[in-house]
Amino acid sequence: MKKWTNKLTGGIMVGTTALSVVIIIAIIVVMFVVIIIGGKEQISWKFLTSFPEDGMTKGGIFPAIFGTALMVLLMSVAAVPFGTITAIYLTEYAHENSFLSKCIRFAVKTLAMVPSIIFGLFGLGFFIKFVGDGMDHAFLGGHLKWGQPNILWASLTMALLTLPVVIVSVEEAIHTVPGSLREASLALGATKWQTIRKVVLPGARSGILTGTILAVSRGAGEVAPILFTGAAYYLATLPHSVSDQFMSLGYHIYIMSTQSTNVDQTLPIQFATTLVLLMLTFILNFTAVIIRARLRRTPK
Amino acid sequence: MKEAKIKIRNVSFYYGTKLALNTVSLDIYANQVTAFIGPSGCGKSTFLRTLNRMNDLIPNVKITGEIIIDDVNIYDRQIDVVNLRKKIGMVFQKSNPFAKSIYENVAYGPKINGIHNKKVLEEIVETSLKRAAIWDEVKDRLHDSALGLSGGQQQRLCIARTLAVNPEIILMDEPASALDPISTSKIEELIFQLKELYTIIIVTHNMQQAARVSEMTAFFYIGELIEYGKTKKIFTNPEKKQTEDYITGRFG
Numbered sequence: 001m002k003k004w005t006n007k008l009t010g011g012i013m014v015g016t017t018a019l020s021v022v023i024i025i026a027i028i029v030v031m032f033v034v035i036i037i038g039g040k041e042q043i044s045w046k047f048l049t050s051f052p053e054d055g056m057t058k059g060g061i062f063p064a065i066f067g068t069a070l071m072v073l074l075m076s077v078a079a080v081p082f083g084t085i086t087a088i089y090l091t092e093y094a095h096e097n098s099f100l101s102k103c104i105r106f107a108v109k110t111l112a113m114v115p116s117i118i119f120g121l122f123g124l125g126f127f128i129k130f131v132g133d134g135m136d137h138a139f140l141g142g143h144l145k146w147g148q149p150n151i152l153w154a155s156l157t158m159a160l161l162t163l164p165v166v167i168v169s170v171e172e173a174i175h176t177v178p179g180s181l182r183e184a185s186l187a188l189g190a191t192k193w194q195t196i197r198k199v200v201l202p203g204a205r206s207g208i209l210t211g212t213i214l215a216v217s218r219g220a221g222e223v224a225p226i227l228f229t230g231a232a233y234y235l236a237t238l239p240h241s242v243s244d245q246f247m248s249l250g251y252h253i254y255i256m257s258t259q260s261t262n263v264d265q266t267l268p269i270q271f272a273t274t275l276v277l278l279m280l281t282f283i284l285n286f287t288a289v290i291i292r293a294r295l296r297r298t299p300k
Numbered sequence: 301m302k303e304a305k306i307k308i309r310n311v312s313f314y315y316g317t318k319l320a321l322n323t324v325s326l327d328i329y330a331n332q333v334t335a336f337i338g339p340s341g342c343g344k345s346t347f348l349r350t351l352n353r354m355n356d357l358i359p360n361v362k363i364t365g366e367i368i369i370d371d372v373n374i375y376d377r378q379i380d381v382v383n384l385r386k387k388i389g390m391v392f393q394k395s396n397p398f399a400k401s402i403y404e405n406v407a408y409g410p411k412i413n414g415i416h417n418k419k420v421l422e423e424i425v426e427t428s429l430k431r432a433a434i435w436d437e438v439k440d441r442l443h444d445s446a447l448g449l450s451g452g453q454q455q456r457l458c459i460a461r462t463l464a465v466n467p468e469i470i471l472m473d474e475p476a477s478a479l480d481p482i483s484t485s486k487i488e489e490l491i492f493q494l495k496e497l498y499t500i501i502i503v504t505h506n507m508q509q510a511a512r513v514s515e516m517t518a519f520f521y522i523g524e525l526i527e528y529g530k531t532k533k534i535f536t537n538p539e540k541k542q543t544e545d546y547i548t549g550r551f552g
Binding site: 095178180181183184185186187188189190191194198199202203 | 386458
């Protein structure tokens with residue numbers, strides 16, 4: 001009797017887990033198929049390299065691609081060195097259980113959990129209203145230049161959002177550098193900093209790269225942090241300096257599906273833009289996965 | 301007998317509250333090989349690591365007593381640990397070359413000491429590799445990765461890397477324990493040659509190895525130095541029963 005119920009429970013469990021797997025895969029497949037079918041007609045070299053036309057109902061998305069690329073570049077320049085330095089401090093200098101290192105770890109975890117719109121509001125309040133306005137008053141006699149949304153503030157806001165990703169990846173990579181190599185370096189009379197610079201960081205290179213890629217792929221898709229801090233509805237020209245606004249892929253999708261003059265007419269463009277963004281993040285994530293797998297394979 | 305190079309006086313060592321070495325005192329002489337033997341966990345590796353202050357890297361350790369090298373207490377406050385480690389090289393149990401080329405591995409030490417002249421570096425690399433008896437095997441592939449070498453070659457490369465810093469004392473922590481018999485005999489031969497120029501202290505599990513390469517032997521047991529003396533005497537006519545039991549293989 002017991003055997004029979006055991007078998008039944010087992011069967012139900014296997015069925016449920018299998019069903020969950022199927023549902024998850026189905027969602028991804030359906031999403032991809034719908035987006036590819038909807039966007040494939042629109043995707044062309046011209047679409048990728050030209051400006052929007054006719055109130056964004058025609059033309060391409062080049063400024064959005066350019067803006068996204070420039071934004072993630074500026075973001076990486078800010079987030080990667082800062083995140084790497086933090087990771088070095090946490091792994092090499094701070095004592096595992098010291099109050100300060102616990103505080104930093106808690107802060108990093110919290111930062112990773114904060115909803116992205118909060119980062120947007122913070123960017124608006126801190127970078128634009130506080131830093132930007134302050135700079136205008138201090139250097140430009142109140143002339144409005146930095147106290148408004150631009151690509152610099154947007155990138156810095158995004159850097160805050162992606163900082164935890166960088167810190168965690170670099171920390172993980174530094175942990176894979178064997179302690180025996182640190183010992184070898186120190187035993188040769190190297191200082192701690194020489195050891196970090198010449199042995200630990202080169203060993204963690206691929207981890208730093210992985211962190212950068214993950215941060216870029218996260219930053220490329222986020223809209224909320226740049227909503228108030230620099231993304232523009234439409235611009236006739238590309239940004240000329242970091243104090244200009246910019247167009248971005250994610251924001252472009254959002255405005256075309258909610259703010260467009262003719263939502264139905266822009267539908268193919270929406271699909272195509274989504275496809276571009278999806279492929280971009282997919283490729284970036286895939287690259288990160290490959291690098292990470294190779295990193296794990298290197299013998300300790 | 302000549303003046304001791306290293307004088308160890310009443311050294312005790314604690315991991316947290318656990319006593320790992322109990323008031324050890326001994327003298328180590330220059331241009332000789334001194335072997336530390338004893339069963340696993342007897343404190344011989346811990347003791348070796350106190351000599352170049354490698355144990356400083358472990359949190360919650362405490363050391364008492366004095367270690368005097370060339371009339372200087374290395375645990376003195378004013379001692380610069382970085383300079384100390386330049387004077388006292390170390391070869392580890394598991395070969396640990398950097399993921400760099402053979403050349404870069406050997407040049408690492410001189411470079412961090414500020415030597416950047418290419419000719420000087422090349423000379424140091426060649427001399428060090430020759431002294432470590434590996435030059436002939438690697439001279440045609442100096443710029444290949446060190447990780448492509450065999451285990452025995454890697455260990456000799458690590459010895460060359462240590463020699464490149466021009467130390468006076470070389471600490472070896474079971475340098476041949478992970479190697480095959482042929483590589484082991486090469487390392488032993490090398491140790492024999494190197495003692496002309498350096499003071500060598502070697503920790504080993506292998507009794508025959510201690511007997512073959514060393515002039516002096518110290519036997520440790522559970523954190524205590526049981527017996528220390530000429531290797532010949534320790535192995536043929538030990539004073540303490542524990543030493544005799546260990547070297548005749550009755551335990552350990």
